[in-house]
Amino acid sequence: MKPVPLPDRFQALDACHQQIHEHLAELTDVLEKLQMGADESQYRQQMREIEAFFSGTAHQHHADEEKNIFPKLLASDNAELVQAVKTLQQDHGWIEQNWLELAPMLRAIANGEDWVDMAELQHSVEVFLALLHDHILLEETLIYPEAKGQFAQELAARKQRIAS
Secondary structure (H helix, E strand, C coil), rough: CCEEECHHHHHHHHHHHHHHHHHHHHHHHHHHHHHHHCHHHHHHHHHHHHHHHHCCHHHHHHHHHHHHHHHHHHCCCCCCHHHHHHHHHHHHHHHHHHHHHHHHHHHHHCCCCCCCCCCCCCCHHHHHHHHHHHHHHHHHHHHHHHHHHHHHHHHHHHHHHCCC
């Protein structure tokens, strides 16, 4: 697989954050309807799509950040930045752990199974929402701008070397 150039990679990461927000809003909406007594069969396909997105695309998004964004930032002399990246790495573990508890419940609803405890589902969704919203906020306000700035500096230095 050909590596994705960094500007495109940032666009892809930003786009994935937007998709995460959209899927979280959809999950919240479906959960509210189910709690009000809506027929689960109406929402099986949505649950299937939400579960597939977070099990696949969102999981890969975190792996991409760990491989392509975090390493250079961890090498920074800025202690606040390094701590923020370590926090995000820890978040990835917590998000994954929470997802491992939440995903089977969504799959069960998607498959028409009736064992899901709605109170437990609600709690798991609330935790998942909080983790992801806080995580994305830190990435978008500190980590991505810093990584983009480093990349811009690298490009400028490369152009300077070529021009010399």
